[in-house]
Structures are given as C-alpha cells and as structure tokens.
Amino acid sequence: MISRRTLLRMGLVCLGGFFSGSPGRALAGAFPQFYIAQVRYRGGQWDPNPQFTDAITNELELRTSIDASRERRTVSLADPELFSCPFLYMAGKYEFDPWTAKEREILRRYLTFGGFLLAEDVMGVKGFGFDAAFRREMRQVFPGRELQKLPPDHSVFQSFYLVNIIGGRQKINAYLEGIVIDNWTPVIYSQNDLAGAWSRDRSGKWLNECVPGGEAQRLAAFKTGVNIIVYSLTSDYKKDLVHHPFIKRRQNL
Amino acid sequence: MNLHLTTSSLARLSAAPILPLWILALLLAAGVAAAILQYRSIRGRLGERKAIVLSLMRLSLFCMLLLFMLNISVTTRKEHATVPSIVILLDTSPSMNLPGSKDGTRLDEAKQVLLKRLLASLTQTYDIRLYGLGDTLRELGKEEVPTLKPENKRVNVIEALKKLEGRASLAVLLSDGTVKPPDSSGSLSNGSLSKSLPVLTIPAGDPAAYRDILVSAAKAPTVAFMGRQVTIDATIANRGYANVTIPVLLKDGARLVTAKSVHFTKSGESLSVSFSFTPGETGNHMMSVSTPLQADESITSNNIANLSMKVLRDKTRILFVSGTPSPNYRFMRMALKNDPSVDLLSFVILRTPSNVINVPLQEQSLIPFPVDTLFSEELKGFDLLIFDNLPLHVYLNQNHLESIKDFVGSGGAFALIGGPNMSDGGRIASTPLNEILPVAFAKEPDYSRSARSVRVTTAGSVHPVTRLSVDKALNLRLWSEMPPLDGVNDLNVRRSGMALLESTSSPPHPVLTVGSYGKGRVMALATDFSWKWGTGMVAQGGDNSAYLRFIERAVRWLTKDPALNPITMTLPERPEEGEDAEIKVKIAEDERLTFSVFGPEGIKLPSQVKSGGAPGEYIGSFRPERKGTYRLRAETGTGSLEELLVAGGRMEKLDGAPDHEFLSSISAATGGKVVRAEDDLVSEIRPYMEKAKKRYVEEKEVPLWSLPYAVAFVVAWLTAEWFLRRRWGLA
Numbered sequence: 001m002i003s004r005r006t007l008l009r010m011g012l013v014c015l016g017g018f019f020s021g022s023p024g025r026a027l028a029g030a031f032p033q034f035y036i037a038q039v040r041y042r043g044g045q046w047d048p049n050p051q052f053t054d055a056i057t058n059e060l061e062l063r064t065s066i067d068a069s070r071e072r073r074t075v076s077l078a079d080p081e082l083f084s085c086p087f088l089y090m091a092g093k094y095e096f097d098p099w100t101a102k103e104r105e106i107l108r109r110y111l112t113f114g115g116f117l118l119a120e121d122v123m124g125v126k127g128f129g130f131d132a133a134f135r136r137e138m139r140q141v142f143p144g145r146e147l148q149k150l151p152p153d154h155s156v157f158q159s160f161y162l163v164n165i166i167g168g169r170q171k172i173n174a175y176l177e178g179i180v181i182d183n184w185t186p187v188i189y190s191q192n193d194l195a196g197a198w199s200r201d202r203s204g205k206w207l208n209e210c211v212p213g214g215e216a217q218r219l220a221a222f223k224t225g226v227n228i229i230v231y232s233l234t235s236d237y238k239k240d241l242v243h244h245p246f247i248k249r250r251q252n253l
Numbered sequence: 254m255n256l257h258l259t260t261s262s263l264a265r266l267s268a269a270p271i272l273p274l275w276i277l278a279l280l281l282a283a284g285v286a287a288a289i290l291q292y293r294s295i296r297g298r299l300g301e302r303k304a305i306v307l308s309l310m311r312l313s314l315f316c317m318l319l320l321f322m323l324n325i326s327v328t329t330r331k332e333h334a335t336v337p338s339i340v341i342l343l344d345t346s347p348s349m350n351l352p353g354s355k356d357g358t359r360l361d362e363a364k365q366v367l368l369k370r371l372l373a374s375l376t377q378t379y380d381i382r383l384y385g386l387g388d389t390l391r392e393l394g395k396e397e398v399p400t401l402k403p404e405n406k407r408v409n410v411i412e413a414l415k416k417l418e419g420r421a422s423l424a425v426l427l428s429d430g431t432v433k434p435p436d437s438s439g440s441l442s443n444g445s446l447s448k449s450l451p452v453l454t455i456p457a458g459d460p461a462a463y464r465d466i467l468v469s470a471a472k473a474p475t476v477a478f479m480g481r482q483v484t485i486d487a488t489i490a491n492r493g494y495a496n497v498t499i500p501v502l503l504k505d506g507a508r509l510v511t512a513k514s515v516h517f518t519k520s521g522e523s524l525s526v527s528f529s530f531t532p533g534e535t536g537n538h539m540m541s542v543s544t545p546l547q548a549d550e551s552i553t554s555n556n557i558a559n560l561s562m563k564v565l566r567d568k569t570r571i572l573f574v575s576g577t578p579s580p581n582y583r584f585m586r587m588a589l590k591n592d593p594s595v596d597l598l599s600f601v602i603l604r605t606p607s608n609v610i611n612v613p614l615q616e617q618s619l620i621p622f623p624v625d626t627l628f629s630e631e632l633k634g635f636d637l638l639i640f641d642n643l644p645l646h647v648y649l650n651q652n653h654l655e656s657i658k659d660f661v662g663s664g665g666a667f668a669l670i671g672g673p674n675m676s677d678g679g680r681i682a683s684t685p686l687n688e689i690l691p692v693a694f695a696k697e698p699d700y701s702r703s704a705r706s707v708r709v710t711t712a713g714s715v716h717p718v719t720r721l722s723v724d725k726a727l728n729l730r731l732w733s734e735m736p737p738l739d740g741v742n743d744l745n746v747r748r749s750g751m752a753l754l755e756s757t758s759s760p761p762h763p764v765l766t767v768g769s770y771g772k773g774r775v776m777a778l779a780t781d782f783s784w785k786w787g788t789g790m791v792a793q794g795g796d797n798s799a800y801l802r803f804i805e806r807a808v809r810w811l812t813k814d815p816a817l818n819p820i821t822m823t824l825p826e827r828p829e830e831g832e833d834a835e836i837k838v839k840i841a842e843d844e845r846l847t848f849s850v851f852g853p854e855g856i857k858l859p860s861q862v863k864s865g866g867a868p869g870e871y872i873g874s875f876r877p878e879r880k881g882t883y884r885l886r887a888e889t890g891t892g893s894l895e896e897l898l899v900a901g902g903r904m905e906k907l908d909g910a911p912d913h914e915f916l917s918s919i920s921a922a923t924g925g926k927v928v929r930a931e932d933d934l935v936s937e938i939r940p941y942m943e944k945a946k947k948r949y950v951e952e953k954e955v956p957l958w959s960l961p962y963a964v965a966f967v968v969a970w971l972t973a974e975w976f977l978r979r980r981w982g983l984a
Contacts, residue, residue: 033579033672033781065577065605067673083792084739084785086580113791114584114784158618160603184587223612233578234601235587238618242598246620 032069034060034233037085039117040076044096044130047074048122051207052195059198059222060229064160068229077103082110087232091120091195092130099137108141111179111186116232121191124172131191138179138187147177147189154178156188158238158247159230160223167220168192169208176224183236188228197221267954269324277319284319288312299981307981310974317967325957330950337422337945338380339938342414343367343398344428344457345387346407348909351429351551354459359911360403363427363457366930368398371425374935379942382421386413386432405829407432410919411445418450422945423938426919429458430912451925451941455934458911464493464549468501469523469908471542471558477532478567485528487542487558491517492910494547503528504541532564536664537897539882555907559882559899569812572627572635573599576643576674584784585641585670588804595808598635605647628653632660636812642672642781646680658685662771666811671742672781673700691750691768692777695743704737705756707764713753715841717817717892718767718776718810721802725843731799736789738764742779750777767810774811819844820887820894829901830880836898838862838871844889848873853881 036053040046053072060068075082077099082088088110099107111117121131138147150156156176157163166176172191179187197218199207210217238247270277292308299307343363353362367383372395375381383393387404390413410432417424446452470488477483489501497517503510515524532538543557550556571589575582578601589597600622604610610617628649632638638657645654661667667689669675676694681687709732713719722728732754743762746752749770752763766777787800809817819841828834840846848871850860860875877883880902887894913927920926928937957963 033577033581063604063608063610065602065608066579067577080792083788084736086583086784109791110788113797114587114788160618161612162616162618183590223616230578230603233580233583235583237586237599237601240597240599242600243618243620247618250615250617 032067034066034087034229035069035071035073035085036087036089037073037075037082039088039090040074041090041092041099042097044092044094044133046090046092046096048091048093049193049195049199049207051201052198055198055200056195056222056225056229059226063226064230066229066233077106082106083115086116087229088115088117089120089195090117090134091122091193092134093121093123094129095133096130098133099140104137104141111141112181114184115186117187118228118232119187119189120193120195121172121189122169122193122196124170124191124193126172126191134189142179142181145179145181147179147187149175150178150180150185150188154185155236155238156185156227156231158243159227159234161227162247162250163220163223163227165217165220166190166192167197167210167213167217167222167224168194169196169210169221171211171213171217176228183239185231188231190224192221194221194225194228198225265328265330267326267328269326271322271324277322281316281319284312284315288315295983299983303977303981307974307977307983310970310977314967314970314974317970321958326954327957328952328954330952332948332950334948335946336380337942338382338420339375339423339425339942340382340384340417340421341367341371341425342384342386342410342417342427343393343401344426344432345385345401345404346428346432347403347405347907348407348429348431348911349457350403351458351463351909353457354462358403359429359457360401362930363455364398364401366455366934367427370930370934372398375938384413384417386410386426386428390416405831414446414450414452414919414923418447421450423941424450424452424923424925425938426452426454426916427457428454428916429909430456430915431907431909432915446919446922448924450923452919452923453925453937453941454916454920454927455930456911456913456916456927460911460913462493463551463910464547465551465555465909466491466494466499466544466547467552467555467908468542468544468558469555471560473540473560473562475561475563477562477564479532479535479564481567482529482531483562485530485540485542485560486525487528488523488525489515489544490523490908491520492551492908493520495519497547499544499547501526502541502543502545503530504543505530506539510540532562535564535566537895538562538564539897539899552907552909554880554902555909559880559901561882561897561899565815566636566812568594568596569637569808569814570596570635571598571637571639571808572632573597573639573641574622574643575599575601575641576672577602579642579672579781580784581670581672581781582641584787584800585639585804588787588801589808591801592805592808602643602648622648624648624653628656632656632665633663635660635665637666637668637808639668639670641670642674643677644674645677645684645686651684654685658689658770661689661773661775664772666774666776666813667770668776668778668807668811670781670783671700671777671779672740673698675700675742675779689770689773689775690777691747691766691775692744692763692779693747695745695762699742699744700740701743702740704739705741705758705764706737707735707754708732708757708761710752710755712751712890713765715843715890716751716753716767716810717819718803718807719753719765721799721806734790734793735786735799736792738780738782738785740780740782744777744779774813776807776811778807815894818892818894820889820892822885822887822894822896824885824896824898827899827901828877830877832900833874833876834883834898834900836873836885836896837865838873838887839865840869840871840887840889842869844869846871847886847888849886849888850875851884851886852877853879853883855884858883 054070057068057070060066119134123129170193177189178185196208197210201207288308288311292304296304349360350358353359385391385393386408388406390408467490468487469490473485474483498514500512500514502512510530511528513526515526540560540562541557546553546556589595603619676699679697709719709729720728721731746763746766750766750768752766754765755761755763764779768775787797790799791797821839823837825834848860848862850858852858858875860873862871862873865872877900880900883898885896885898917927
C-alpha cells in the first residue's frame with residue numbers, strides 16, 4: 001500500500017488533466033445550493049447593509065464551485081423555516097431587545113444540531129451597542145461557552161484561501177471570534193463589518209470605503225467571506241490529513 | 254451378574270403369638286370346659302354320639318382360633334450361586350480401520366479373536382456381554398460382530414469402563430490403544446479406575462510398523478481484522494520416522510501464504526509451529542495447515558487441518574467525493590465523522606475548471622484531486638465510494654469509471670447521491686456506472702426543485718437501511734413525519750433495484766433505491782436535501798438521531814456489516830463427515846426463512862428447517878457426507894447471510910499409532926493384565942472368574958393364616974357345624 005504522501009504526490013501529477021478538462025456546459029446553474037438567510041430581530045438595526053449579497057454571491061460563483069443564489073431571505077428566530085436555512089447571517093449597529101426564552105431555545109437547537117450563524121457588529125465598539133447585546137444573548141443561548149478568538153490554524157482560515165488578514169469595512173479586530181462545540185464552530189463573530197465591505201449599488205459601485213487598508217482590505221474581506229461560507233458548507237474538511245502537507249508547504253512558501 | 258438356583262428349599266415353622274402363652278393356655282382350658290358343658294347339655298336331646306360330634310367340632314373351631322392367635326409362619330430357604338459375567342469391549346473407533354499386524358484391518362484382527370477364540374469358548378461357561386467402543390458405548394448382539402465396521406468417533410474408554418463397574422466380574426478390551434481420552438498423556442491418574450473390574454487387554458495393530466506425520470492440532474482465531482496480524486498455531490506429530498525435516502504449509506484457500514519446516518530426530522515427537530498472517534481481504538477465508546505426504550504413511554488424510562476464519566474490517570474506509578460544498582455534504586460528513594467505526598477520506602471540488610483564482614498558490618488551500626491515483630490504484634483499499642452530486646465527465650475518464658465498476662463487482666460498495674449533477678446531464682447512461690446502478694434516470698433534466706414528501710415502500714418497511722426502529726409502526730410514523738425534500742431527481746427503478754423510499758407524488762418516484770452488482774452493493778439517493786431529515790426533525794422538537802441512524806445504517810448495509818444483518822447463524826463446533834450438523838438461524842420475527850446448503854462442489858444438498866422454539870428462531874440441519882467446506886445460505890425477503898462450515902474427516906487429526914502402553918496402564922490400574930491374541934485366553938480368564946464366583950441363601954417367610962386355603966377350611970368347618978346343629982334340631 002502506498003503512503004498518503006505518495007498518493008498525493010501522484011495526484012499532483014494528474015492535476016494537469018484536471019484543469020485541462022473541458023468545462024462543458026454550465027453545471028447545475030439553475031439550482032443554486034447556497035443562499036444567505038438574514039436574521040430579523042426586535043430593536044436596534046437588523047439590516048445595516050441591505051445590499052451586501054450581490055457582490056459576495058458573485059465572488060462565490062467566480063472563485064468557487066458553489067452555486068449561490070443572489071436572493072437574500074430574512075427570517076426571525078421564531079420562523080419555522082429557520083431550520084431549513086443552512087447559513088444564517090445576523091448584523092447590527094445598536095443594542096437590540098433581549099430574545100425570549102423560546103427564541104433562545106430555538107437558536108440553541110438550530111446551532112447545536114448543525115446550523116451556522118455569522119454575526120457582525122457593524123459599529124465595531126467593544127462592549128457597546130450590538131456587541132454588548134449579542135454577547136449577552138450568546139451567553140444565554142450557550143451558558144458556559146464564551147465567544148473566543150479563533151486560532152490562526154482554525155479551519156475557517158484554510159477552507160478556501162489561506163487567510164491571515166481579516167478584512168472588512170473597518171479594522172477593529174485582527175481575528176474572528178466564535179463558539180466552538182466539539183470540532184464545529186457554529187457561531188462566527190466579526191466586528192470588522194465584512195458585509196459593509198461587500199456592499200455595492202446596482203451599478204457596481206462600492207457603497208463603503210474600507211479604512212484604513214483601502215481595496216486590499218476589501219479583497220481580504222471577500223477572502224474572509226468566501227472562507228466563512230465554504231467553512232459553513234464543509235466544516236473541518238481542511239483538517240483531514242490529506243490536506244496537511246499541502247497547507248504546511250504553502251504556508252512556508 | 255447372572256443368578257442360578259442351585260439348591261431347593263428347606264421349610265420350617267415359627268410362631269409369634271399375639272397374646273402371652275399363659276393367656277392362650279387359660280383360653281384353651283376354658284374352651285375344653287365349655288365343650289364338656291355343651292356335651293352334657295345336649296346329650297339328653299341328641300343322643301351321645303351326636304353330642305360328641307358337635308362338641309368336638311365346636312372345640313376344634315376354638316382351637317383353630319387359638320392357632321390363629323399363635324401367628325404361625327412357614328419359612329422356606331433357597332440357596333443360590335452366581336455365574337460370573339464378562340464384558341467384552343470391542344474398539345470400533347476410526348483407527349481400527351487401519352492395517353493390523355497381519356492381513357486386514359485392526360478391527361478384522363480383533364473380530365477374529367473375538368469370534369474364534371473368545372465367544373466360542375466362553376459363552377458355554379460364563380455370562381458374556383458384548384459392547385462396541387465407537388461413537389458411544391453400545392451393547393452389541395453376537396450376530397452383529399461379523400459385519401461390524403469402524404465408527405466415526407472414539408468414546409472415552411475410561412468413562413466407559415467406569416460405567417461398567419459392578420455389572421461384570423471381568424472386562425476384556427480388544428483395542429489398538431488409541432481410545433485414550435483426548436487430553437490424556439497416556440498414563441492413568443491414580444484412582445481413575447478401580448480394581449472392582451479387572452481389565453484384560455488384547456492389543457491390536459503393530460506399533461513398530463506404523464508410519465505417520467500428522468497435523469495433530471491447529472488453532473486460529475475465528476474472527477480476524479483486515480490488516481491486523483493473527484497467529485495460527487499448529488502441532489505436528491511424528492510417528493515412525495527418525496531424523497526427518499518436514500515442511501509445514503499455511504494456505505489461504507489454494508494460495509500458499511507461508512511455509513516453515515520442523516525437524517524430527519526420533520519417532521513419537523510432537524513439535525509446535527506458529528505462523529503470522531495478515532489478512533488482506535475481508536470475507537470468509539478457508540485456511541489450512543498441511544504437510545506433504547511422506548513415504549509409507551499409514552494415514553494420508555491427517556496431514557492437513559482446515560480452519561475457517563472470518564476477516565472483518567476494524568474500520569469502514571469511505572471515499573466521499575462531493576461535486577460542490579453544500580449543506581448535503583456537510584451534514585453527511587458530520588454524520589459519518591460521528592461514527593467512530595468510519596475512516597473517512599473526502600474530497601470536495603471547491604472550484605471547477607471555469608472558476609478564476611485571484612491569488613497566488615501560497616494563498617490557496619486547494620489541493621489537487623488525485624483522481625488517477627484514487628480510481629486506478631487506491632480504490633480497492635476502500636469499502637465504500639460515495640459520489641455526491643458530482644459531474645463525472647469533468648473529473649473522471651472511462652478507465653476510472655470502469656475501475657469503479659470492477660470495484661463494485663468484486664465486493665465494494667457505491668452510493669450515488671442526488672442533486673443537479675447526479676446524472677451528469679444524462680451522460681451517466683453511457684458510462685460503465687450505468688450498468689451497476691439500480692436506477693435509470695427518467696428524463697432530462699432529471700432534477701427538479703419542488704417540495705416532495707417521502708414514504709416508506711413495503712420493502713423499505715423491513716429493509717435494514719430504512720428500518721430506523723425495531724417497532725414497525727413507529728418506523729413508519731418516523732418516516733411519515735420527515736419534512737419534505739426541496740429537490741429530487743426523477744428516477745425509475747430497474748429490475749435489479751428495490752425502492753425503499755418513494756415520493757408521495759403521483760406517480761411516485763423512487764427516492765432511495767438499493768441494489769447489487771456482482772459481489773457489491775449499490776445505493777441511489779435521489780436528493781441533495783436528505784440533511785433536512787435531520788434539521789427538520791429538530792425543528793419539530795425532536796433531534797437528528799433518525800438522520801444519523803439512517804446514514805449509519807446505509808453505510809453498514811452497503812459495506813455488509815454483519816452487525817446490521819438481521820439474520821444470524823450459529824454454527825456447530827466442527828461436525829465430522831456423516832454426522833448431522835445443526836445450525837441455529839435467527840431472523841426478524843415477521844420474516845420467512847429459506848435455508849440452503851451447498852456442498853464442496855457447489856451442488857445444493859438436502860437440508861431441513863424446523864422451528865427453534867422462539868419467534869424468529871429456526872434450526873437448519875443437514876448431514877455432510879464427506880469432509881470439506883459447506884456453504885450455508887439463509888435468506889429472507891430483505892437480506893441473506895452466507896457462512897462456511899468445515900466438516901472434518903474421520904481421519905483428520907487422528908493419531909492412529911497403536912498405543913499398547915496405554916492398554917498396559919489400564920490393565921495395571923485395574924488388576925488385570927495384557928494378553929496376546931495367541932495366548933490361551935480361556936486359561937488367562939479362568940482365575941479371575943473363579944475368584945468372582947459367589948453363593949448366597951434366600952429365605953422366604955409366609956404367615957399360615959394369610960394362606961387362602963386355611964381361611965377356606967375354617968369357613969367350611971363353621972358351615973358344617975351349623976348345618977349339623979340345624980339338621981339335628983338345635984337352634
């Protein structure tokens with residue numbers, strides 16, 4: 001039996017054939033598999049970046065095999081459809097009203113049994129506004145589990161790109177936070193306003209400037225976004241042993 | 254022991270009065286006085302003669318009454334003498350079929366001694382009982398002896414002799430000495446036999462002329478795991494050869510696995526040899542340890558010992574290839590990772606050839622998809638291949654697909670998961686995969702996004718994959734509560750397939766179909782929304798256990814995990830040729846069993862099935878007429894199970910070397926002796942029989958008044974006295 005290293009080396013040899021294959025017709029274009037469902041909540045401002053989906057969807061289609069829908073759905077925590085949404089997005093600037101016990105229980109069950117939530121503090125002020133409210137609610141949803149900084153070798157930083165800079169409209173944190181349950185991180189939290197960096201109008205013009213890094217910071221925001229979405233659809237796939245030697249080698253390049 | 258009446262009886266009387274004698278004397282005197290008074294009172298009316306008659310009659314009746322009170326008994330004595338019995342034990346074990354010291358077999362030799370020397374001369378004088386020592390200790394008729402043949406087994410001679418203790422004065426054992434218990438070293442422990450039954454042994458066979466190399470023991474684990482080393486131990490025994498080196502071969506079926514050699518310096522040695530073996534393939538393996546035949550071997554069939562070994566995987570290796578990151582992939586991956594018995598290698602196509610990458614290589618985590626290595630070389634190392642919504646034509650060529658077909662044909666499992674690319678735009682119909690699938694794609698495009706509920710088909714209600722609960726009704730309810738699927742592929746079930754789940758639409762379309770190709774199993778799940786069976790149940794307040802169970806059971810069924818098979822067979826230890834073999838079969842209570850047996854040549858043999866007592870339990874039986882490997886098949890409506898059963902030969906593992914020392918030790922332990930066939934056997938036997946002769950007296954006591962004629966006499970006397978009194982005019 002050949003070693004896994006040899007197997008992968010041999011795989012590299014056939015990479016040429018892999019990329020030179022004719023793309024043929026569009027693959028399953030009519031049936032997008034991925035869409036973003038945004039959480040509506042009471043109080044605060046639940047939709048600070050109403051036009052963020054178009055650009056990130058476009059990026060997904062351009063760079064990845066994910067067939068994403070440009071449609072954005074909105075759900076409340078009490079909505080029975082919540083459990084049909086594999087990817088929840090939640091954002092806000094200000095403090096929002098406390099969730100009811102039932103809403104917290106629904107979210108806890110959703111996240112415990114495989115759901116995923118990307119939450120963003122658009123204001124970016126620690127301990128204030130949305131940040132304070134979100135942390136308060138997460139403590140209620142997962143008692144004893146705090147949002148924690150995700151380590152640089154977390155799968156979310158390796159799921160598509162090898163990400164070491166967290167982009168966004170603003171640069172509050174150089175890291176992402178998350179709640180980890182076993183090998184799965186069902187909640188990822190950012191204060192850099194990723195969606196603000198992705199937002200553009202119908203003519204394609206960016207709606208927000210990225211400060212202080214400019215367009216490089218916006219590019220990093222897209223890379224971070226793509227990685228988060230790929231992570232939500234593949235979990236810790238990149239932790240499989242087969243990926244290890246490649247990722248290590250590229251990180252050392 | 255037989256009894257003969259030698260002297261007839263002497264009788265004597267005895268009395269045991271019920272009242273003291275002086276009272277009886279007083280009563281007698283009173284009776285005499287009363288008779289005299291009666292005589293005087295009736296003499297005037299009847300005359301002297303008649304008065305005397307009546308008075309004497311009354312007096313005699315009174316005397317009879319007194320005799321009754323004396324309680325007189327008659328005692329008879331009979332003297333008996335015993336005729337000693339002899340039990341003759343004739344060894345009919347398999348080794349007695351081997352050549353004797355002259356012409357014919359050892360049994361022929363023993364029968365000749367028995368018929369011409371023993372029975373002819375002893376029957377007249379002694380009580381003879383004849384027993385055969387074969388499968389059991391069995392009493393034989395004298396007329397059976399000429400046609401007697403060796404049997405299949407060896408009874409424990411020590412147990413047999415113990416059983417006969419007290420039934421005879423002498424035992425005569427005609428044997429070659431191989432009848433010793435399997436764990437006996439050849440000598441008897443103190444007290445294992447008593448001297449109450451001396452044993453004369455008459456040895457058969459010639460130890461000096463015996464030559465044999467045998468595999469006297471072989472031991473292997475009945476269950477082994479693929480890739481894990483197992484040890485197989487064997488013992489090789491030498492009888493009659495000196496200074497020889499013998500090769501010992503370990504084979505897996507007809508394939509030589511390894512060989513070692515053992516060197517014997519002298520006859521009588523037994524040497525152990527151990528083999529290390531790493532099974533490379535799952536399934537039932539017919540292993541054997543054997544030695545080549547040597548010149549002049551007395552038994553050639555004990556040079557091999559067959560062993561059956563079931564090889565399982567310790568982990569199920571799954572290759573999971575997904576065409577795109579999707580909730581379906583993620584939930585299925587999490588379910589597979591949840592199972593500790595699964596070793597998962599997954600590849601997700603993160604970008605297609607049409608995608609544009611905007612960063613240098615050092616910023617990408619993508620690795621190449623080693624398609625050629627996987628599907629040309631490594632595939633056989635997996636148990637299950639899953640294609641999840643994979644556009645085949647982009648990544649796999651005809652050779653890869655042929656290799657997948659061969660993988661399934663030779664026992665691998667394949668699952669095709671639905672989605673827009675399930676049929677690869679209809680191209681799958683012109684690939685080798687089309688041949689192995691249990692479904693055909695109904696139309697193009699075959700995929701549609703409309704909510705469809707599913708229901709369990711009749712087959713699905715009992716099939717292991719969809720039977721999520723033992724309770725049939727609960728299982729149906731569980732599936733009926735599953736949320737609808739948002740996308741399905743329209744398929745048609747082929748004749749080779751069996752739909753387990755179908756859409757509730759009209760007409761229904763199969764959603765989950767299973768089938769087989771060659772030795773492998775195949776499954777088609779026509780949806781990329783099966784993950785909703787997990788989250789949907791959570792939304793209803795339950796949990797995702799039904800989804801996890803479904804994935805686990807699908808994997809186990811596809812990889813033929815015995816733990817999932819509702820059919821179990823419990824095989825007998827190791828039947829021998831000609832001996833009935835009983836197999837316990839357990840199936841689901843609501844199933845019907847078909848039991849078949851195929852012989853070593855693959856021909857179906859007669860077999861029987863009867864109820865095992867409890868619901869779902871059966872006993873299948875057949876008789877292996879000769880040694881070899883028999884294939885047993887139990888089949889129900891939803892599955893089947895095959896097991897191999899090795900039937901041993903009579904001579905397999907048989908150490909047929911005549912063991913006259915063991916016979917000597919029996920004789921010594923019981924106070925008997927070893928005699929040769931040519932000795933004067935009657936003279937040898939006589940002293941034991943004389944010593945065994947015994948006499949004894951039997952006494953029998955009969956009370957006088959318990960005799961019916963004594964009572965009849967009294968009644969007749971009373972009647973006569975009454976009659977005379979009436980006739981002579983007295984009241």
